[in-house]
Amino acid sequence: MAGGVRSAKLGFLLWLCFSTLGATLGGKVLVVPVDGSHWLSMKLLVQELVVRGHEVVLLVPEISMLGQGSAGCRTELYPVSYTKDELDNKLKQLKDNLFLKLPKITNTLVSVQRLIDYTSIHVKGCENLLYNREVMGRLRLEGFDVVLTDPFLPCGSILAETLAVPVVYFLRGLPCGLDDSGTQCPSPPSYVPRSYSGNSDTMTFPQRVKNMVMYMIESVSCRIMYARFDELASRYLEKDISYKELISHGAIWLFRYDFTFLFPRPQMPNMVLIGGINCVKPAPLPVDLQEFVDGSGDDGFVVFTLGSMVDKMPPDLTKAFLDAFRKIPQRVVWRYTGILPEDVPEKVKIMKWLPQNDLLAHPKAKLFLTHGGSHGIYEGICHGIPMVMMPLFGDQPDNAKYMVARGVAVVVETFDVTTEKLLETFNKVLNDTSYKEKMVKLSTVQQDYAIQPLDLAVFWTEFVIRHKGADHLRPAANNLNWIQYHSLDIVCFLAAIVMTIAFLALKCSLFCARKCCERVAKKKKVL
Amino acid sequence: MAGGVRSAKLGFLLWLCFSTLGATLGGKVLVVPVDGSHWLSMKLLVQELVVRGHEVVLLVPEISMLGQGSAGCRTELYPVSYTKDELDNKLKQLKDNLFLKLPKITNTLVSVQRLIDYTSIHVKGCENLLYNREVMGRLRLEGFDVVLTDPFLPCGSILAETLAVPVVYFLRGLPCGLDDSGTQCPSPPSYVPRSYSGNSDTMTFPQRVKNMVMYMIESVSCRIMYARFDELASRYLEKDISYKELISHGAIWLFRYDFTFLFPRPQMPNMVLIGGINCVKPAPLPVDLQEFVDGSGDDGFVVFTLGSMVDKMPPDLTKAFLDAFRKIPQRVVWRYTGILPEDVPEKVKIMKWLPQNDLLAHPKAKLFLTHGGSHGIYEGICHGIPMVMMPLFGDQPDNAKYMVARGVAVVVETFDVTTEKLLETFNKVLNDTSYKEKMVKLSTVQQDYAIQPLDLAVFWTEFVIRHKGADHLRPAANNLNWIQYHSLDIVCFLAAIVMTIAFLALKCSLFCARKCCERVAKKKKVL
Known part of the structure; x- marks a missing residue:
């Protein structure tokens, strides 16, 4: 009998060796990314996994904004039944009316409808993949150790389930709080502001009423928003499974936030916070840009970009900006691809794309004029640059509110832009030192890591590879229904x-x- | 105006430099420890803080089990109005009836009453300190950067409040779930087992009923258990403040658990898990002990200790153990200070104290016979040694249940010990390879850290020193009353x-x- 124990120990030591060896030799990672800005930070993790010796396969639809993928990865393209025009059209619809003032409820409903339309085309693409016997056959033979995906779209989760491979999620959050339900994370509406509510973590009675109503609406809207995801998952996996239930199988959830950005709230053990993962070491600026910003004197310069979704603006808006820029002593670097009047002053440098992080890291950067995407916000925080925010859609209005609540930003509504208002805001943020002081303090706290977010993301991905998941972090709440979870019975x-x-x-x-x-x-x- | 911005930036850079410099030069740490096993792991952190160049002052009552404190620390002793006999007597009461079978409800009530008696004497000691003008005057002049304490006793929290210094808590947990209330951490009774309930995270309907009833009882028992803490805090701080409210000011809570030990459950951002902090590198064994365990052959040896609280056992119990040990092929190292019969076999080595961690790390260690204190459990997990558990009091019955639920231990009730039962249990754990296999797997997961628990504990203590707290992690839930928190209004x-x-x-x-x-x-x- 003692021999049995011995051989068990030996067996386990061998298993341990192979596990460690496996991690050293590198695992096999299937990356199922989401287009657009979702890919920006995930790319950093993917590149680091390649550097650390993992074999990475990037699964991309033939028609996508991702292009040729990422260096060091093998890209597996799959055919889809939609055209480039259809995709562009859906994307264009998302951008429509960004600068129009609509009643809030209409705006929300229109945004939700467009989001459903936009994700629908991707669900179609996902269906094309899943029912493509050739590609799926190849994927099944690969023997992946982990799937890395953004659950904003359902493909990665369904693939992980059908390939019986553990999945690591990489995301900022999910619409209508599905990330909370998927992780079984408590989210008390009394102090956790709901998306689109415009609330902070400290609410008056009417604000709490609004938060609660939105919390209740979320569960209904979730059903509508994810109906196609639910249907595809159930149909393909041939079992009655909702998308929420499917993503609850996620081994580790890498969330691109921390509590210098969001307000403190409950977490679950398999949620890992990697906010600031995109705050990379600044690269040198192109020579002409370096000269332009170096020459901005003591007044420094403003970095202005509304993200890759905005390629043009109404002419009166561009005029208002240019007029305001003329009246402040700072130079301006502006990412803009639309038509501009001919009298753009020399102090304004227009670029089709700008190295945002590298510019914000420049010691003369004084102000960040941004739409409030989470990537930009973190770059602003990292380098301690106060912000003027013009939120456009999605999570941007919420993001902006969070920054305003911290006293490091001022919001200008897109439909309310005049030269005077802009000037007033610029002067406020540039001259009231409290914005800079609070932002530097926030930056110091944000940058004070026990472990760098990128290393943390790599660690947990490799952890899932080494242990074939992270079962010890999965809460038993997943086995309870809503009534049981809340102990109503x-x-x-x-x-x-x-x-x-x-x-x-x-x-x-x-x-x-x-x-x-x-x-x-x-x-x-x-x- | 631009000059203003410049000087603000300069000021903040200087502040940043000094903050970093402060951390490098070392902060000033006031440690207010709790006697007994509570001190075992905290000592490791205190020693590491000394190594990293912090000035550490250890505040200890003149009458205490802590003795002369810790190397490299300055110990500040304060007089107390109780005698050594009184303290010993209270401690002795805690140990009474450990081996008697009492009805569970009686047992629980008796345990709670004894705990109140035991903490009361320390509350008295705390009062002696707080109203000692000389000592308090000296402490006020020290200019501490942080207080490090275990909130099991109220002294550290009240001191931190009155000295206006941020506080770092170091604990395994608090009776009646006060740690959950203090951190505002959700703890759904549907899957988070309550103390003394004997439940795991997966419960039947009757178990959930029991869990809920105990959850409701907790809030009442908390009021009784902490009544003296509440009274002292309010009286000394001259404001209406409960102990729960006081500890909610804690900047960081270092919890000595992780999810290889407890079941996955919600966390709050200022809760840092440092389970396994006591799994230190094993030191060489004393020569005679080394020879004894080396000579145990392929069958190896059993490590047996019921902790420092048990100095003697009823004679029939010691006889049952010795008879069982005679019938297994393993040698035994037994920590025991009581009277033993003269015919103790040579294969059993009796010691007044044993190097538990170093013995468990020995490759021939096969079984850990333990009372189930959290320190021992982590040492067992770290070295992958399956356990036979004899829980005695406090959190030990719960700890044992958690390990049983993971299939790495078997429980023997103290009042139910016979030679046959012991033999059956020993043979089960030694010969059924699943215990060893599951324990090695658990150990592999537990030891797979992104950052070592001790480094993490140091990081967060230094973080609090650098940033004068961790305000960005304090949830707004602290500003809500019970009705508001649960949105009942x-x-x-x-x-x-x-x-x-x-x-x-x-x-x-x-x-x-x-x-x-x-x-x-x-x-x-x-x-």
Whole structure:
């Protein structure tokens, strides 16, 4: 028998060796990315995995904005049934009316509808992949150790499930709080602001009412938004499974935030915060740009970009900006691809693309004029540059609110831009030193890591490879339904017991009282 | 104005330099430890802080088990009004009846009462310190950067509050879930087992009922258990503050657990998990002990200790153990200070103290016979040694349940020990390879750190020194009362609106119906 124990120990030591060896030799990673800005930070992790000796396969639809993928990765392209024009059209729809003032409820509904339209085309692409026997056959033979994906689209999760490979999620968050449900993470509406609510973590009574109403609406909107995801998952996996249930199988969730950006809130053990992963060491600027910003004197310069989604603006808006820029002492570097008037002043440098992180890292950078995407916000925080924010859509209005609540930014509504308002805002942020002071303080806290976010992301991806998942971090809450999770059945049961006891006690008392009365009555009769 | 911005930037860079310099030069740390096993792991952090150049002052009552403190620390002793005998007596009471079978409810009530008695004497000691003008005057002049304490006793928290210094907590947990309330950490009773419940994270309906009842009892028992803490805090700080509210000011909570030990559950951002901090590199064994364990052959040896709280056992119990040890092929190293029969076999080595971690790290260690203290459990996990557990009091029965649920241990009840039962259990754990296999797997997962627990604990203590706290991690939930936190006011408000609307709709319908009927009746009359 002792021999059995010995051989078990030996077996396990060998297993341990191979596990470690496996990690050293590198695992096999299937990356299922999401187009656009979602890819920006994930690319950093993918590149680092390649550097650390992992074999990375990038699974990309033939028609995509991702282009040729990433250096060092093998790219596996799969055919899709939509055209480039269709994709561009859906993307264009997302950008429509960005500068128009619509009633908030209309704006939200229109945004949700466009998001559904946009994801629908990708769900179609995903379907093309899953039912492509040739590609799927090849993928099945690869023997992947882990799937790395953004659950914003369903392909990666379904693939991981069908290939029986653990999955690592990489995301900023999911619409309608599906990330909370997927991770079983408590999110009390009393102090966790809901998306689109415009609330911070400290709310008045009416704000809490609004937050609660939005919290309740979320569960309905989730069903609508993810209906196609649910249907595809159930149909392909041939079992009754919702998308929420599917993503709850995620081994590790790498979230691109921390609490210099979001407000402190509950977390779950398999949620790993890698906010600031995109704050990389600045690269040298191109010579002409370096000269331009170096020459900005003591007043420094403003970095202005509304992200890759905005390629043009209404002419009165561009005019307002140019007029305001003329009246501040700072130079301006502006990423803009639309038509501009001919009298753009020399102090404004227009670029089709700008190295945002490298510019913000320049010691003369004074102000960041941004739409409030999470990447840009983190670059602003890392380099301690206060912000003027013009949120456009998605999570940007919320992001902007978070920064305003920290006293490091001021918001200008896109539909409310005038030269005077811009000037007033610029002067406020540039001259009121509290913005800079608070931003530097926030930056110091944000940059004070126990371990760099990129290293943390790599560690947990490799952890999942080494241990074939992270089962010890999966909460048992996943096995409970909504009623059980909230102990509503138990509360009702206990209430029923209490009420039964109270009822019986009352009945007994009444019975005793009646008996007493009868006896007294009898006695009186006898007397 | 631009000059203002410049000077602000310069000021902040200087501040940044000094912050970093401060961290490099070392901060000034006031350590307020708790006696007994609580000190074992905290000592490791304290020693590491000394190594890293921090000035550490250890604040210890004159009468204590801590003795002369820790190397490299300055120890500040303060007089107390209780005697050594009184302290020993309270400690002795805690150990009484450890081997008697009492009804569970009696056992729990007795344990709680003894815990209150034991902490009361320390509260008295704390009062002696706080009202000692000389010592307090000296402490005020020191200019500490951080207080490091275990909130199991109230002294450190009150000191931190009165000295206006941020506080780092170091603990395994607090009785009656006060750590959850103090951190505002959600703890759903549907899958988070309550202390003393004997539940795991997966419960049947009756178990969930029990868990919920114990959850409700906790809030009442907390009031009783911490009544003296509440009173002292309010009286000394001269404001109406509960102990729960006081500890909620904690900057960082270093918890000595992780999810190889506890079941996955929600966390808060200022909770840092440092489970396994006590798994240090094994030191060489004393020569005679080394020879004894080396000579144990292929069968190896058993490590047996019930912790420092158990100095003696009933004679029939020691006899049962010795008889069982005679019948297994393993040698035994047993920490025991009580009286033993004269016929202790040579294969059993009795020691007054044993180097537990170093022995468990020995390749011939086969089984760990333990009471289930969290320190021992982590040493068992680290070195992958399956366990037979004899939980005695406090968190030990719960700890044992967690290990049993993972298939790495078997429990023997202290009041139920016979030679046959022991033999059966030993043979089960030694010969059924699944215990060893699961324990090695658990060990591999536990030891796979992104950052060593001790380094993590040091990092966060230094973080608090550098940033004078960790305000960005403090949840806004701290500003809400119980009703607000659970949104009960909002639910009632929304329910009232819905009911009013429903009532009005009903009234309108009835009104319309009546009008309709009247019209029909009139028509009929006319006809």
